Amino acid sequence: KSCSEKKHREKEKEKERLKHKEKQKEEKVDLIVEEESQKRAGGEVEMVRHNRDNNKNAGLFCNVCLCLPLFLRWEEEKCTDGSKWRFLEHKGPVFPPPYEPLPDRVRFHYDGKAMKLSPGAEEVATFYAKMLDHEYTTKDIFRKNFFKDWRKEMTSEEKSKITELKKCDFTEMHEYFKAQSEARKQMSKEEKQKIKEENERILQEYGYCVMDNHRERIGNFRIEPPGLFRGRGDHPKMGKLKRRIRPEDIIINCSKDSVHPKAPPGTRWKEVRHDNKVTWLVSWTEKIQGSIKYIMLNPSSRIKGEKDWQKYETARRLKKIVERIRAQYREDWRSKEMRIRQRAVALYFIDKLALRAGNEKDEGETADTVGCCSLRVEHIRLHPQMDGQDYVVELDFPGKDSIRYYNKVSVEKRVFKNLQLFLENKQAKDDLFDRLNTSILNKHLQELMDGLTAKVFRTYNASITLQQQLKELTSSDDNIPEKILSYNRANRAVAVLCNHQRAPPKTFEKSMHNLQTKIDEKKKQLSAAKKELKAAKADAKTLRDEKSKRVVETKKKAVQRISEQLMKLEVQATDREENKQIALGTSKLNYLDPRISVAWCKKLGVPIEKIYNKTQREKFAWAIDMTDEDFEF
DNA sequence: CGCGTGTATTCGGCTAGGACATT
DNA sequence: CAATGTCCTAGCCGAATACACGC
Numbered sequence: 073k074s075c076s077e078k079k080h081r082e083k084e085k086e087k088e089r090l091k092h093k094e095k096q097k098e099e100k101v102d103l104i105v106e107e108e109s110q111k112r113a114g115g116e117v118e119m120v121r122h123n124r125d126n127n128k129n130a131g132l133f134c135n136v137c138l139c140l141p142l143f144l145r146w147e148e149e150k151c152t153d154g155s156k157w158r159f160l161e162h163k164g165p166v167f168p169p170p171y172e173p174l175p176d177r178v179r180f181h182y183d184g185k186a187m188k189l190s191p192g193a194e195e196v197a198t199f200y201a202k203m204l205d206h207e208y209t210t211k212d213i214f215r216k217n218f219f220k221d222w223r224k225e226m227t228s229e230e231k232s233k234i235t236e237l238k239k240c241d242f243t244e245m246h247e248y249f250k251a252q253s254e255a256r257k258q259m260s261k262e263e264k265q266k267i268k269e270e271n272e273r274i275l276q277e278y279g280y281c282v283m284d285n286h287r288e289r290i291g292n293f294r295i296e297p298p299g300l301f302r303g304r305g306d307h308p309k310m311g312k313l314k315r316r317i318r319p320e321d322i323i324i325n326c327s328k329d330s331v332h333p334k335a336p337p338g339t340r341w342k343e344v345r346h347d348n349k350v351t352w353l354v355s356w357t358e359k360i361q362g363s364i365k366y367i368m369l370n371p372s373s374r375i376k377g378e379k380d381w382q383k384y385e386t387a388r389r390l391k392k393i394v395e396r397i398r399a400q401y402r403e404d405w406r407s408k409e410m411r412i413r414q415r416a417v418a419l420y421f422i423d424k425l426a427l428r429a430g431n432e433k434d435e436g437e438t439a440d441t442v443g444c445c446s447l448r449v450e451h452i453r454l455h456p457q458m459d460g461q462d463y464v465v466e467l468d469f470p471g472k473d474s475i476r477y478y479n480k481v482s483v484e485k486r487v488f489k490n491l492q493l494f495l496e497n498k499q500a501k502d503d504l505f506d507r508l509n510t511s512i513l514n515k516h517l518q519e520l521m522d523g524l525t526a527k528v529f530r531t532y533n534a535s536i537t538l539q540q541q542l543k544e545l546t547s548s549d550d551n552i553p554e555k556i557l558s559y560n561r562a563n564r565a566v567a568v569l570c571n572h573q574r575a576p577p578k579t580f581e582k583s584m585h586n587l588q589t590k591i592d593e594k595k596k597q598l599s600a601a602k603k604e605l606k607a608a609k610a611d612a613k614t615l616r617d618e619k620s621k622r623v624v625e626t627k628k629k630a631v632q633r634i635s636e637q638l639m640k641l642e643v644q645a646t647d648r649e650e651n652k653q654i655a656l657g658t659s660k661l662n663y664l665d666p667r668i669s670v671a672w673c674k675k676l677g678v679p680i681e682k683i684y685n686k687t688q689r690e691k692f693a694w695a696i697d698m699t700d701e702d703f704e705f
Numbered sequence: 706c707g708c709g710t711g712t713a714t715t716c717g718g719c720t721a722g723g724a725c726a727t728t
Numbered sequence: 729c730a731a732t733g734t735c736c737t738a739g740c741c742g743a744a745t746a747c748a749c750g751c
Contacts, residue, residue: 296720304721350734364733429724472722473738527724574739583713662737687717723737
C-alpha cells in the first residue's frame with residue numbers, strides 16, 4: 073500500500089516539475105542558461121566538468137527549474153553587492169495551537185486539596201507537569217525559576233494561596249498527558265494517515281518559499297511553542313517561562329513586490345520589512361536571553377549550500393598556508409611581548425586540539441562554559457613529567473553545551489614554559505590568556521589570510537584528518553562493509569578530535585548483547601554449512617554425476633553467503649562498540665568537506681547512500697553533483 | 706513466503722549555544 | 729569596546745522507519 077502511495081507522490085512531483093519546466097521554457101531562461109554553461113565548460117571554472125545528459129542525480133536539482141547543476145546555477149546567480157537575494161516570497165510562520173484547558177476531572181492539588189486553576193496559571197502548570205519525570209524538576213534552580221515565573225501568571229487569589237512549590241501536586245496532570253501520548257500511539261491507521269496528510273498539507277503551504285527563481289524548503293517554519301526554558305549544564309535561567317509568541321512580536325522579511333504573508337485574523341505583525349542583505353524570513357525576540365530567533369532556509373537551499381561550499385573553500389585556502397602560519401606562531405612563542413606569546417600559544421591550542429575560539433559570555437546569564445581564549449587557570453594543569461612523557465598539559469573544562477573537554481597532551485618545551493609564565497601569580501578564576509580575546513586573535517588571523525578566523529582551523533583540521541585517515545585505512549581490496557567500517561573509523565577520529573560526545577544510548581548494553589548472540593548463532597550456522605559442503609564434496613567424488621556437482625555448488629554458495637553475513641555482523645559489532653560515546657553526525661554535517669566523502673565513494677565503488685542518508689544527500693547535493701573521484705581537499 | 710505486529714535503530718525536528726561581523 | 733544581529737553548530741528526544749518474529 074505504502075509503496076503505491078509513494079509512486080503516486082512521485083508522479084505528482086513529476087507533474088509539478090514538468091509544469092515548472094514548461095514555464096521556464098516560456099521565459100526562455102533555460103535556453104540562455106544552457107548556452108552560458110556550454111561556454112563555461114570550456115575552461116574558466118575549475119569544477120565544470122559536468123555533462124547534464126549523463127547526470128544520474130537529476131532528482132537533486134531544483135524542482136522548479138531543473139536547468140543546471142547546483143553549483144553552476146549558483147555561479148550564474150552570483151551577486152557582488154552583499155545582497156543575498158532579489159526576490160523573496162513566503163507565507164509566514166505557523167503558530168502552535170492555542171492552549172486547550174484541561175478537562176475538569178484532571179485536577180491540580182495544593183497542600184492535599186483539589187484546586188481549579190485559572191487558564192493562564194493552568195497552562196504554565198502543565199508545562200511543569202509534562203516534565204515531571206525529567207531530571208530538571210529535581211534541580212533547585214529550575215524549580216525556583218519556574219515557581220517565580222508561574223506565580224506571575226496566577227490570579228491574585230491563586231497567588232495568595234499557592235506559596236510553596238513543594239505543596240503542589242501535578243501528578244494527575246502528568247498522568248493525563250502520559251495517557252494522551254499513549255492514546256496517540258494507539259490511534260488507528262486511518263487516523264494516523266489523516267494526521268500525516270494534514271502535516272503534509274501544512275508543509276506544502278508553509279514549508280516552502282520562493283527565493284529568486286526557485287522554490288526552496290524552509291528550515292523551521294513553526295514558531296517555538298511556549299514552555300519552560302531548558303538550558304544545558306548549570307544554566308542560571310533553567311525553568312523560566314518561555315512565553316507564547318504572538319503575531320505582534322513577529323517581524324516578517326520579504327520582497328516588496330511579493331505577496332506578503334497575512335497575519336492570523338484579528339492580529340497584525342510587528343513589522344514587515346524588505347531587507348535583502350539578510351537571509352531570514354521571520355524573526356522575533358526571545359525574552360529569556362533577549363536574543364533574536366529566526367526562521368531561515370533548509371540546508372538544501374542555495375543560500376545555505378553556497379555558504380557551506382565557501383566555508384570549505386576557505387579551509388582549503390588555509391591548507392595552502394598552514395605550514396607558514398605554524399612556523400610563525402612557533403616563532404612568536406619567544407616574542408618579547410606577552411600579548412604575542414599568548415596569542416601564539418592560544419593559536420597552537422586551536423590548531424593542535426581543534427578548540428573553539430572561546431568568546432566571553434555574560435556571567436550570570438548563561439552556563440559557565442569556556443573555549444580557548446576564555447580558558448581559566450583552574451582549567452589547566454602542567455606536569456613536567458607524566459606517564460613517561462615530558463611537558464604534559466592537562467586540560468579539563470566545560471565546553472559548548474557544557475560538554476566536558478578532558479585531554480592530556482604532550483607539548484613542546486617552549487609552549488610549556490610559556491604556560492608556566494602565564495600562570496604565574498594568578499588565582500584559579502583568572503584568565504589564562506589575560507592579554508587575549510577572540511577579537512584580537514581573529515584580527516591577527518585576518519591579516520594572515522583573507523577570511524581566516526579561529527573556526528577555520530577546526531574545519532580544516534577536521535577535513536584534512538578525514539582525508540588522511542581514509543587514505544590510510546581503506547584499501548580497494550576491502551569489501552563494502554569493511555570499507556564502511558573504515559569510513560566510520562576515519563569519521564570517528566574527527567569526532568574525537570572535535571570532542572563530539574554523546575551519552576551512551578540507554579539500550580547500549582542490551583543491543584550489544586543481542587548482536588553478540590546473533591554472531592554466535594551465525595558461527596554455528598557457518599560450521600554446519602561447512603560440514604554439509606564437505607559431505608557434498610565427498611558424495612560428488614564417489615558419485616561423479618551432474619546432480620551431486622550441483623549440490624556442491626549450492627553448498628559452496630551457502631557457505632560463502634553465511635561467512636559474509638558473519639563478517640558483516642562482526643564488523644557491525646566493532647563499529648558499534650567503538651562508537652559508544654561518540655557522535656559522528658555533528659562532524660559529518662558541519663566539519664567534513666562532503667567532496668572528500670563523495671570522491672572516496674566514487675573511487676572505491678561505495679554507493680553514496682551508504683555514507684549519506686536522504687537529508688544529508690539533499691544538503692550535500694552540490695558536492696555530490698560536482699565532485700569526481702580525484703578530488704583532493 | 707507474505708503479512709501483520711512488536712521492538713530496535715535511525716532520522717530529523719527542535720531549540721539552545723557559540724562564532725563572528727556589524728553597529 | 730560593548731551591544732546587537734546574523735547565521736552556524738550542538739546534543740537530545742520523539743517520530744518514523746527498518747527489522748525481527750510469529751502466524
